[in-house]
Amino acid sequence: MTDLVDYDEAIAEFDPVLGIEVHVELGTATKMFDGAPNSFAAEPNSQVTPVSLGLPGALPAVNRRAVEYAIKIGLALNCEIAEYCRFARKNYFYPDNPKNFQTSQYDEPIAYEGHLDVELDDGEVFRVKIERAHMEEDAGKNTHVGGSGRIQGADHSLVDYNRAGVPLVEIVTHPIEGAGSRAPEVARAYVRTLRDIFRTLGVSEARMEQGNVRADVNLSLRADPGAPLGTRTETKNVNSFRSIERAVRYEVSRQAGVLRAGGAVTQETRHFHEDTASTSSGRPKSDADDYRYFPEPDLVPVAPSREWVEELRAALPEPASDRRKRLQAEWGYSDLEMRDVVNADLLEPIEQTVAAGCAPAAARKWWSGELARTAKAKDVEVTELGVGPAHIAELAGLVDAGKLNDALARQVLEGVIAGEGAPSEVMAGRGLEMVSDDGALTAAVDKAMADQPDVVAKIQGGKVQAVGALIGPIMKEMRGKADASKIRELILERAGQ
């Protein structure tokens, strides 16, 4: 075990070079090469055909939608789109690999040589060069039963082929140089930006936690930016933005320790551990892995017409960073507010809420306040609460119209989440509408003032803030269904102030 070097010291001594491989599962209706449904979390081995099981005689046929998505990704990454490319077979034996070869692209990717501008936290833009984006299929999933749940010591293993054949695009960067001390941040921001692109393009739900997006992070250190590249390690399947950043930091510290002690970094894959924010050695990865690639003879080449590519290019959505800037200006959010909204993945619902007629400030207040809190408490995504943009717009409208105050609106929202219907239905159903009848309110005010003459005297003596002591009991009398500012107005008026 080598000693870790403090990150800042390590960076002062060495120049880090990153390389990131991101796999994204495409959200097509069917799999890459057959008609089996591409769906998450179904009964094991229920989403399969002879093709996805690799049965004898089964043949692949390319999913055109997957090719379209791959081209869209390539275009969004400013890549060249191949006029002609082929699939290849990557041969290796593993039980989750139904044919014992993976159909992938090797030396002829669909998209190549692009770049992505990545915005860091302070607004600085860092350009990441993209080497290629290629199409391939996912493997099935092994579950090891007995022992520790790892393959060693397991009693037996189960294989679920539902994921086998799900379309993937793998995006490979050129070596990312010049990030210096910001390498961990660049890594996180890059993957984050990719995730946003996948969602904006509508090619994937891009849920890190479901493994829709998986990143392998390569890192090497060298003495200084002019020196040749050092030996790299590849930390596999890092699946949260925070983990990516932490994995890079850890590897910088670890490799610096190895090098400083006069050792050599071993070329290997490494596993990242969330709990300790550290990596551990996986299998040694030499360049001698022999996958015996050769062109897939069961598939004709993919030759997207230039017309099609240009059609797709013309229909590309606004880049995420442009969209963020535009929306921030339109909504008048501060930088901090906007960052919070983006970090909480609320851009989309807020945009729709505003489109439904809600003021941007109110939309932000509800989504990033009450709803985000409730989602966190229930441990679900905020979009899974059953509350839509139209609900929030309606709720805000009821507040604006003076029918609900904030406290009542929160109760209404609770009802919406509980499935009691739209906000107006919940309001009616629970009887939450504010009392607009001045008679009842006046009576409650009069009663409270009569009950607490000392407070009234204070107010009349000029201590206006004492009004608060009366509002509580009046609200209670009104069972919360009154407008506090109106109560205050009435008291002051009656106290002669």
Place this chain on the structure above:
Amino acid sequence: MSDVTRLSAAELAEQLGRGDVTSVEVTQAHLDRIAAVDPAIHAFLHVSSDEALATAADVDARRAAGEPLHALAGVPIAVKDVVVTKDIPTTAGSKILDGWIPPYDATLVTRLRQAGLPILGKTNMDEFAMGSSTEHSAYGPTRNPWDETRIPGGSGGGSAAAVAAFEAPLAIGTDTGGSIRQPAAVTGSVGVKPTYGGVSRYGLIAMASSLDQAGPVTRSVLDSALLHELIGGHDPRDSTSIPESLPELVAAARGGDVAGMRLGVVSQLSGDGYEPGVKARFDDALALLADAGAEIVEVSCPSFDYALDAYYLIMPSEASSNLARFDGMRFGARTLPDEGPVTAERVMAATRGAGFGPEVKRRIMLGTYALSAGYYDAYYGSAQKVRTLIQRDFAAAFDKVDVLVSPTSPTTAFELGAKLDDPMAMYLNDVATIPANLAGVPGISLPSGLSSDGLPAGFQILGPAKADDRLYRVGSVLERLLEQQWGGPLLAQAPTLEVA
């Protein structure tokens, strides 16, 4: 009734259409014939009597109800065991698939079923279609109906023998380097390798994906055209399937005419290594075609000299990858290691060790080597270059002539065991058929007569890709002229088999 087994499929179809016989009668007659002669011939690995009779009864009922039926409806057929059949065991001649019952049909089988052809059973073959004699079947060899001490060709020896022994009027074969045409040649039957992509490969257990092609094995050129039209045509499940519709094959077979056609004799496919008797029958046939108005032209295809070498790199390379899925994990036989830990890797190794025969292992090793890092360019890469040269040779030849012709196989059927221990000698048997697979062009073999040893020899016609109709145009003329000489189909001269 027993002589319905002697009829061609076209004749049977006519009788069925007229109501002279029922499909149940025809199917039963063939099942009886199988029961009588197959113990000696061993053309079948599995006989699916119940399914076949059920289909036959269904077709008879539909015919009686006046439903419009396919021309071949009710004519029974045998299917090479490399073709996947739902609910009917499929082994590809290998122990590794012993007992496997596929959950789906190959596209061509779906078409056979939809057209109402009773499937008599699955025919014997060299394991995974690797061989030229059917001796590499894990279930024992098939014997040639002309001489039971001789091989029926391979890998589709079972299909050819079934047709030649009157066990089935029609059969399906697959041809990767000649496995339809060479067995047809040595059993006196007709076999067609369609243009690559002309018949869907979906559901064919792959040996070499870029070379494999399914096609008909029959007793007449017309029968092949009828079957070819039925099983051919675009299939979206096979990416390499040709999108355009097939040319008119049956019409070509019925209206054959060679007047004014230019037939190219490939000089590389008619020289040394061809038995004199085989060569003599070929020359006689050429003379008949010339008399019928064809112009005979000598054509040189110099790259054909390297076809065998290129083939024996590309085919095993693809096979090594295609056969990787046979690992005991998802289907077929599973063998546990004799001793030591039971890990996935060791189960795969034990299953493959026990399940694959020596020829399959040989080709997997060859292919794995040819694709491995550092050797890819020297072997697989070079072979693909040769393949391109062969394609150019064909293109240049077809600029000058309409079809190319040669003997199908250099020899007649050799003795069982004669070449079993000499893989190279076995491989050489496919020298004339392999170029067509490398170029994807169609080819037919039809009987040219009996060689000096009294055994059938084959006449091969090759056409340009997608011009399969030319094979039938020329083949039907030659067949008619030869049958006039013989006084009937060559198969009528086959020895009557001892009935068990």
